[in-house]
Amino acid sequence: MTRALEKARFDPETGEAVWIEEDYCSPPLAMERAEVLDDYFEEITVVEEDVDETVGWQRIDNLPGLWEQVLDEA
DSSP states (O other): HHHHTTOOOTTTTEEEOOOOOOOOSSSSSSHHHHIHHHOOOOOOOOSSSSSOOOHHHHHHHSOBBBHHHHHHHH
């Protein structure tokens, strides 16, 4: 989870944080939401449940880094 959030991207078209997380919980990210995600994100949407992690990161690689966006707005 830490690695995924460190590499998270910002989608300027939607204003959303985007990242790829391999997860086997049902519902997806159940433990992560309870532990930390719900503290920082108002809404979490799982777009595709079965996507190869490498392919997923390649899909969002062209987006700017989330943390760069946060620092620019600070």
